Amino acid sequence: MADETAHRALTEDVEDLKAMLQAVQAELRDLREAVPGAAGAAGDGDTTPDGAGEEQEEDVEWQYPPFxxxxxxxxxxxxxxxxxxxxxxVLVPGCLTEVSADARWCHRWIEHWDAVGVLHAMWLAWQELTDPATCGHTGPSVWYRDHYRPHVAALRGPGGPFGSCTKGEHRTEHRLPSKVPSAWCATEDEA
Structure with missing residues (x-):
């Protein structure tokens, strides 16, 4: 009798777990449909609770982050x-203080490629850390502490990408290194 009761309880637990898994899969499917272009969007057929979805994950090609x-x-x-x-x-009107010799800003920032990389990294972090769904309500504080303050200090400091730019003069040539062969950028001669 005790074995039969334990078996019945275990069966009920398994059924509860199956129902919970199906609910989570349905929620995940709804989230994928809500995000345009999300990997594995609607119709991917990954609704099987028996692990068949793991096979599909292995077939998905890894993609670079959006850097x-x-x-x-x-x-x-x-x-x-x-x-x-x-x-x-957002950044310039809301976060940057007055330009000075110690804290420069170049209105032609997009021509300073190293600054563009830092600003893009800051923006990616800002997107993630200002979404309460992923970070709660402390994300903006983390963004200011870990991303904004150190990066803006480096960008605007005397040794930063805007170090040679003044209100009347813009210079990027002081920052452009010569081309270096690398795995990231193959030249036409190498192809």
Whole structure:
């Protein structure tokens, strides 16, 4: 009798777990459908609770994170436009203080490629850390402490990318290194 009761309780537990798994899978499917272009969007067929979805995960090709330097063509242009909107619409008016000799800012920041990389990294962090769904309500504080303050100090300091730019003069040539062969950027001669 005790074995039968234990078996019945175990069966009920398994059924409860199956129902919970199906609910989580349905919620995940709804989230994927809500995000345009999300990997594994609606219709991917991954609703099996028996582990068949693991096989599908192995077939999915790994993609680079959306960091600007890893993008090309139209994708990079679109990301640059979005970055410019954020820098000019959020960062500059809301966060940057008055320009001075010790804290410079170049209105032609997009021509300073090293600054663009830092600003893009800051923007990616800002997107993640200002979303209460992923970070709760402490995300903005973390963004200011870990991303904004150190990066802006480096960007605007005397040794930063804007160090030679003044209100009347813009210089990027002091920052442009010669091309270095690398695995990231193959030249036409190497192809």
């Amino acid at each position: 600007l330097f890893l993008l090309e063509g139209e994708q990079r242009d679109a990301e640059l436009r979005l970055l410019a909107e954020w820098v000019e619409g």
